[in-house]
Amino acid sequence: MASHNLNISENVLSWYDRHRRHLPWRAAPGAQADPYLVWLSEIMLQQTTVATVKTYFEFFLKTWPRVTDLAAAPLDDVLHAWQGLGYYARARNLHKCAKVIATEHDGRFPNNESDLLGLPGIGPYTAAAIAAIAFGQKASPVDGNIERVVARLYAISEPLPKSKPKIVEMAQSLTPDKRVGDYAQALMDIGATICTPKKPSCSLCPLSDSCKATSTAVPEDFPAREPKKQKPTRRGTAFWLVNSEGEILLRRRPEKGLLGGMIEVPSSDWREGKNSLKKAFDEAPLTAAWEKMPGKVRHTFTHFHLEIEVVSGTCSADQSIDGIWCRQTEFHQHALPTIMKKIVAHALKHTQ
DNA sequence: TATACGTGGTT
DNA sequence: TAACCAAGTAT
Structure with a gap:
């Protein structure tokens, strides 16, 4: 068993x-990776594709070259830079984590899995990934790619998430003692490029000789998953309020919860069931002659x-309302999530 | 253990 | 087109 696993890890490393890909956060072959770059990339890569992350990663690194620079930045700047990347709690925790590193760890990341696990936004996967990739500590990060590779390798029929442990x-029993960072990245690359969710390229896979799903079943059937629940539809009303200066009212969302800390076009609550404009007007930022677009x-x-x-709707410029009056040319200065960009585009299209 | 939490690309 | 899912974490 042990020698068999050794054979597998050697094939993976070979x-x-x-086939090693160059990615902006990766060190040159054999070189030590920078923990800041590894951490930043790993947070961005949570539930997010490499292609999407690249431009954000480059921007963050250029804007905040060191973790202490990020720690010193205002949260709104970080959220603004994160706009469009989604899961905004990641940006809030990223900033919180940077401040902890700067103020409590002398600007250096802890070099072991268990200390990393205690930091904001760092869970079991990310702690193991940073420990292995940035510090060469033996650890076994298991992301969605590795889940799939392992589920197929052993033809695990029990559905996720029950099969996760x-x-x-x-995955731990497969992890070699040397080159653990390369090994983790290799397994993820194999999952992302060969052992894909659909139409895997088994003929190119260094694990195919050992893969139980390839030899005895249909690889695409793994990993098994619990059936998804259907998504409900929520509805709401957004208020496009223009003052006599031609400025639009925006406001900052509460710090926690959906799109927390991001900037929005003021809107009613989003609820299941039919939208009622009449009821929505009670939630408007002020009483106005609202016209539906x-x-x-x-x-x-x-x-x-x-x-x-x-x-x-319209109002006078001297109306005292809680929020941000913003010219159309200044929207880009604010942290607008994608749904709000859609609402802005829709409103502009209908206010010509 | 289950649910909240974004977005864009692929099929 | 609707579903799937991508280097998960917090609660």
């Missing part, structure tokens, strides 16, 4: 030496669909 255990803005979040109706 594949990596031949078993998969982690198998044609059409709806649609967006899908992780756990619900959203339909927004946009209404427009």
Whole structure:
């Protein structure tokens, strides 16, 4: 068993030496990776593709070259730089973590899995990934790629997430003692490029000789998953309020929860069931002669669909209202999540 | 253990 | 087109 696993890890590392991709956060072959770059990339890569992350990563690194620079930045700047990347709690925790590193750890990341695990935004996967990739500590990060590779390798039929502990255990038993960072990245690369969710390229896979799913089943059937729940649809009304200076009212969302800390076009609560403009007006930032714009803005979040109706209204410039009065040319200065960019685009299209 | 939490690309 | 899912974490 042990020698068999050794054979597998050697095949994986040999594949990596031949197919290693250059990514902006990766060190040159044999060189020590920078913990700041590894951490930053790992947080961005949570539930996010490499292609999407690249430009954000470059921008963050250019803007905040060291973790202490990031720690010194205002949270709103970090959220602004994160806009469009999603899961905004990651940006809030990223900033919180940077401040902890700067103030309590002398600007240096802890070099072991258990201390890393105690930091904001760092869970079991990320702690293991940083320990292995940045510090060469033996650890077994298990992300969605490695989950899939291992589930196929052993043809694990029990569905996720129940099978997760078993998969982690198998992943740990496969982890070699040397080149643990390269090994972890290799397994993830194999999952991302060969052992793909659909139409895997088993003929190119360095694990195919050992893969139980390849020899006895259909690889695409793994990993098994519990059936997904259907997404409900929530509906709401957004208020496009223009003052006599031609400025639009925006406001900052509460610090916690959905799109926490991000900037929004003021809107009613989003609830399941039919949207009632009449009821929505009670939640408007002020009483105005609201006029409904044609059409709806649609967006899908992780756990619900959203339909927004946009209404427009006007008020005088000296109205004292809680929020940010913003010229159209200044929208880009604010941390607008994608749904809000859609609402802005919709409103501009209908206010010409 | 289950749910909240974004977005964009692929099929 | 609707579903799937991508280097998960917090609560």
